[in-house]
Amino acid sequence: MPAQKLSARDDLEALVARYDTFLFDCDGVIWHGSTLVPHVQATLAMLRQRGKRLVFVTNNSATSRKDYAKKFAALGIDAAVDEIFSSAYATAAYLAEVARFPSDKVAYVIGGSGIRSELRDVGIATIGEDDTTPVSLPTLAEIEPNPAVGAVVFGIDYDITYRKLANAHLNIVHNPGCLFIATNDDRTLPGGKYVYPGTGAMLSSLVHSTQRTPLVMGKPNKPMLDCVMQNYHLDPATTCMVGDRLDTDILFGINGGLATLCVLTGVASEADILDPAAPQPTYYIDSLGDLATLAES
Numbered sequence: 001m002p003a004q005k006l007s008a009r010d011d012l013e014a015l016v017a018r019y020d021t022f023l024f025d026c027d028g029v030i031w032h033g034s035t036l037v038p039h040v041q042a043t044l045a046m047l048r049q050r051g052k053r054l055v056f057v058t059n060n061s062a063t064s065r066k067d068y069a070k071k072f073a074a075l076g077i078d079a080a081v082d083e084i085f086s087s088a089y090a091t092a093a094y095l096a097e098v099a100r101f102p103s104d105k106v107a108y109v110i111g112g113s114g115i116r117s118e119l120r121d122v123g124i125a126t127i128g129e130d131d132t133t134p135v136s137l138p139t140l141a142e143i144e145p146n147p148a149v150g151a152v153v154f155g156i157d158y159d160i161t162y163r164k165l166a167n168a169h170l171n172i173v174h175n176p177g178c179l180f181i182a183t184n185d186d187r188t189l190p191g192g193k194y195v196y197p198g199t200g201a202m203l204s205s206l207v208h209s210t211q212r213t214p215l216v217m218g219k220p221n222k223p224m225l226d227c228v229m230q231n232y233h234l235d236p237a238t239t240c241m242v243g244d245r246l247d248t249d250i251l252f253g254i255n256g257g258l259a260t261l262c263v264l265t266g267v268a269s270e271a272d273i274l275d276p277a278a279p280q281p282t283y284y285i286d287s288l289g290d291l292a293t294l295a296e297s
């Protein structure tokens, strides 16, 4: 069914009345980097005032849930740690609860402090270079698989190096049973003036070298969906996924049998939505901030 554009107040009222839970993508919906989308604070406050359940679901693995909660607070938005669901947290929860990651194994991490901190919080030890490791030219003979590595975890890493890829590759290829798990595989990363390579672009090099398919947690994939639906005991019939990207957020909602609302403040344009070959949201609006008008009664 083609997406329905909502702008009249009655349509916005009907949307809010119909769902009791709203899942929000973050970048492009709530904020752009560290700048809030206008009137989003008022929209979220209005939804809370009406007793709606809010969950923030982001593919960005760079930051831990605790640090996201601080970011929300700094932007004047009320969001508890357990209302925030990042691809890094989903990865940690999956390894601990579904894969039952053995306590005598460690995870080799390519990624930032957000992933390490989420893994640590579920009791999984990590190895791998972090942002503080001095960069030097690798000597290939120094790079060996480590039999203690039970999983290679791949997320956004702004300091990716050949040595990190080589370590990950050797562990995946030479450690029997080593899991290969990626927080997300976004092809691109919107960054203001330009769109940059996303986590998926870097992940591709490891997929190519190992010829292995990673388990990808983030939107639009099922592992993250299952984690979110089970964690919050959600009823798909009364849950609406709000996002700015058709190939991740909207497809994620569609895969879960949820209603979907696309906003035009991020990646997708109206022309993208009008392309019948694209994943079709149930509804679209110009901005999440448009719902703030419902606060004025």
Ligand code: PLP
Residues within 6 Å of the ligand: 025, 026, 027, 028, 033, 057, 058, 059, 060, 061, 062, 156, 186, 189, 190, 199
């Ligand atoms: N991955 C990274 C590294 C990002 O910086 C972003 C957006 O800032 C994303 C993924 C997409 O995040 P979201 O799912 O909140 O749009």
Ligand code: CA
Residues within 6 Å of the ligand: 025, 026, 027, 028, 029, 243, 244, 245, 266
């Ligand atoms: Ca987004």
